[in-house]
Amino acid sequence: IADIADEVARLVETAQEGAAALFEPTVRLGVTGLSRAGKTVFITSLVANLLDRGRMPRLRAAAQGRIEAAQLRPQPDRAAPRFDFETHLGALLAPEPRWPESTRAVSQLRLSLRLRPEGWLAGLAGPRVVHLDIVDYPGEWLLDLALLDLSYDDWSERALAEARAPARALHAAPWLARLGAVDPAGPWDEGPARALAEAFAAYLEACRRAGLSGLTPGRFLMPGDLAGSPALTFSPLPRAERRGGLRAEMAKRFEAYKRAVVRPFFRDHFARIDRQVVLVDVLSALGAGPQAVADLRASMTAVLDAFRPGENSWLAPIIGRRVDRILFAAAKADHVHHTQHDRLAALTAELLRRSRERAAFKGARVEAMALASLRATVEQDVRRDGRVLHCVRGRLAATGREAALHPGDLPEDPRRFLDALGAERWPEGDFRAMDFAPPRLRLAPGDGPPHLRLDAAAEFLLGDKLS
Ligand code: GDP
Incomplete structure (x- = not known):
């Protein structure tokens, strides 16, 4: 009876909300x-x-x-x-x-x-x-959309290619080394498989700390309430001739991630x-x-x-x-x-x-x-070497002390500027990011x-x- 009453109450509520809408x-x-x-x-x-x-x-x-x-x-x-x-x-x-x-x-x-x-x-x-x-x-979750149309094999291939690209190779080295030591066609063994997944997650985290962004799966970085669950414990594997237990279980977890994590978020919130x-x-x-x-x-x-x-x-x-x-x-x-x-x-x-x-x-x-x-800042002009620098003044997050800073000039011609994206450093001097305390x-x-x-x-x- 309580269940029915609950259901009726819910229906009434939904109808009221419908009318209000x-x-x-x-x-x-x-x-x-x-x-x-x-x-x-x-x-x-x-x-x-x-x-x-x-x-x-x-x-x-x-x-x-x-x-x-x-x-x-x-x-x-x-x-x-x-x-x-x-x-x-x-x-x-x-x-x-x-x-x-x-x-x-x-x-x-x-x-x-x-x-x-x-x-x-x-x-x-x-x-x-x-x-x-x-x-x-979290925007990290949004990027997961790209995973939905990929199979485990396609995703693995893509993830491995990304990890070997110059911007990421250094961060990926420990994970890739571990990957080199496992047989991708071998049997499932929880211990090494977990270590592999953790090394993969650590690689993503290292990329993020270095300021890189297009990192998936998003919940590896922003797990919400899913930290430690099997749906978050997998790693890409290189292609193998045979499909052993390790590969089969990793693929299942990847599919579970899409089904139980990514899709509900898109359906319930994003859509x-x-x-x-x-x-x-x-x-x-x-x-x-x-x-x-x-x-x-x-x-x-x-x-x-x-x-x-x-x-x-x-x-x-x-x-x-x-x-x-x-x-x-x-x-x-x-x-x-x-x-x-x-x-x-x-x-x-x-x-x-x-x-x-x-x-x-x-x-x-x-x-x-x-x-x-x-x-969090006010503006202040500062004279230095006969030049006026347009600075912003605020309390620094690190020390709590006030400082007037000039982070560097933003490019006048953004299109030309972005042509230099292949370089290691900015050709026309660095830009300094800052952190201010709230006012x-x-x-x-x-x-x-x-x-x-x-x-x-x-x-x-x-x-x-x-x-
Ligand atoms: P979220 O992870 O996207 O929710 O980011 P938050 O809103 O927590 O912002 C992250 C940090 O960015 C804050 O802790 C601040 O240090 C900084 N921040 C965010 N908005 C502003 C802003 O309008 N002015 C300044 N100076 N800092 C900001």
Whole structure:
């Protein structure tokens, strides 16, 4: 009886939600990016600024004073973890502010806005409610989409070729050495197989630490709650004449990974997104050198491809052409002087240019922008050797001390600049990536955290839905 009552309650709830959805439209905004790209800070600052209608002059609905109320409400997706907004904002607003804990898995947050309609309708219709469902998820997981159309053999071959490429060979050496010592056609033995899988995971981790990005399988780097499970304990193997127990079990685990890990994520979260922002840490990649930027470009292409699956992909019927606006945002723009912001945006756009020009994207608006979710610096001109350097000044994360730094000039001609991606180092001098501590904030009531162009990003992503 309890079961039936439960089921009835669930049906009623679903029906109520269905009815509400008719009158109260929902926009699902996906927020992604590779680890430490700035997703958590982005969502925290966006929501804080919307809740307080703080500093959002470039969001039209806010500038026109049409947002009558903004409130956090329970999300409809009760099974997904909630984005821990209060804790994250608390960390940023503490007397000794800390950056919040970064994204490690998928989470959601619902922000409901009560809006007065725009223009002549305002006099006729009353206010309406729009629900903004924010879905935060690791970009590493998104890259796994590429695995779905591969067999274990194809994937192994590809992974081995990638590992031997110059940018990765050094990091791959311990794993490749271990691989050389096993017989790919041999029998299954849990101990050595686990050691092999761990060496493979360590190789991916070493690549990440070196600033490289297009690394799959994504859960090896960002396991969520799956750490240590067999679905995450496998490794590519070289081709073999015979198919022994080792190869058969590795292939089964690879298939299990696709079936039990990758597909449910795409079906339950990714396929339901309407608008997407992809945060990219272009400045850190620049600091890590040409190969890191080349890798970043490859992973941005893969991300973009995920939103336009080929006709033969199993995702095509689920996703279709649902996502019609995608923003690639170069985060942490407060690490450079404002005179460099246009160049940062232009470089980000150039990283996307080739994949964007493909016909598949004619229907979607894809834009690039430079922003800072939380501004941690102020600008300062410093005279050195008779030259004026445009610096940014902030507290350094490592020491807590204040410093004015000049990270280097961004390229004037991004297309020419990217032609040099094959090189070991940048031909025209290095770029220094930095790490600032969050600023000590004292916000007046109704004020949101300081940012750069977060409001412009919100206008691009949501403006039409709020009119
Ligand atoms: P996630 O892994 O994508 O969730 O990344 P986070 O949002 O946790 O950001 C990672 C780190 O980047 C933070 O701890 C900060 O050090 C830095 N960061 C993120 N956003 C900003 C920003 O707007 N300005 C500055 N200066 N640093 C930022």
